[in-house]
Amino acid sequence: MDPKEVEIPGNSDPNQPGGRISHLALDIGGSLIKMVYFSTNYDVDDEVGRSGKKSLGVSSGNRDHPVLKGRLHFVKFQTSKINDCLEFIKTKQLHLGGYQHLEAPPIDKIIIKATGGGAHKYADLFKEKLGISLDKEDEMNCLVGGVNFLLKAVHQEAFTYMDGQKEFVQIDHNDLYPYLLVNIGSGVSMLKVDGDGKFERVSGTNVGGGTFWGLGRLLTNCKSFDELLELSHRGNNRVIDMLVGDIYGGMDYSKVGLSSTAIASSFGKAISDNKELEDYRPEDLARSLLRMISNNIGQISYLNALRFGLKRIFFGGFFIQGHTYAMDTISVAVHFWSKGEAKAMFSRHEGFLGALGAFRSYDKHGPDDSLVHQSMRPFPFTSFLAGDKICSPPNGELNETESVDCSVYAS
């Protein structure tokens, strides 16, 4: 997959005079590299200062008046195509922070925040190809930092999805914790979150997004993840799944609360159909697989929520990426097993939780003399938390490469 060009509209192009990129952060996972960066080329306070009306420095901005306006960019690459990612960073000079304008930027001293297993695996490659060092942030810490940030700072970030209905959830900042965070990446991690930086990884499963894509590719010969998803939209899982009704002669097993349409055994019909793989339609195989994996994750999530008495479960990770059928299946599983007690919630920037957490971690270190702080910390970043300061794209979803306007307020 080639990354689309990130649109850096108008005067926020870092290659234009005064253009500036800051806070590049990476989450290098088993399947995908997620990248977040902020671009701006004008300082609102400078503008106000020039107009003679008011002049505020970065440190003296307030919550009613933005210090900076710019764009937050979200980009993803396949991890297997990491060279495309390196080329993208190099071409756009994303790694140079505030040093794009220098003829000889001090590249060997520049440090970029990175998380995910790939921050360890590919550290040498980044050094070799771009000359930069990766400052490794813990993956779970970043996930929690990212989701807490989104839930608190972004208007209409969390929503429920059931029976085709999306409903935004009003987040009460004083009543957010505890909750269960389920990150469905290549594998699945489940974390009990009790506060900012307060969490425990309570469970996980190796049957996750990588399983769907890996097994799906083998079963259907799909060439891309998007193709597999598209197939699953058109499929009918009942062709392959053994339903309760198939076992009970079309009847419900009502004594234990199982309707005739419930799946008794995923892929179970394949044992008696006397068919070969090629006799099944790829779309039906894709649908059964998606249902099986989503159901399983929904059920394990519910069991962990039950274990700790948690009523809210937030799902993240690129497996979901706004995919309605996966969300619906997960929600139904949580609803069914919890008898309506627990709620599955999703996030609009679900795939970028870790990258956002790494991005925010620029702020957590105190001032020191390293170049990372000079080049990548042009403003106090907790300031993003001052209310609903990130606008969403008009359609509310983020694609492969997207950016959102945002304002930075001094904290």
Ligand SMILES: Nc1ncnc2c1ncn2[C@@H]1O[C@H](COP(=O)(O)OP(=O)(O)O)[C@@H](O)[C@H]1O
């Ligand atoms: N374009 C894509 N290419 C590959 N996998 C994708 C794509 N879009 C969504 N996915 C799904 O997202 C999963 C990866 O999710 P992610 O949160 O990025 O995990 P990781 O950090 O392990 O890379 C894949 O295993 C796959 O199920």
Ligand SMILES: CC(C)(COP(=O)(O)O)[C@@H](O)C(=O)NCCC(=O)O
């Ligand atoms: C090892 C991982 C944390 C890596 O994160 P990922 O790249 O999958 O997002 C994750 O794949 C995981 O939690 N796997 C499940 C391992 C288990 O608990 O069985």
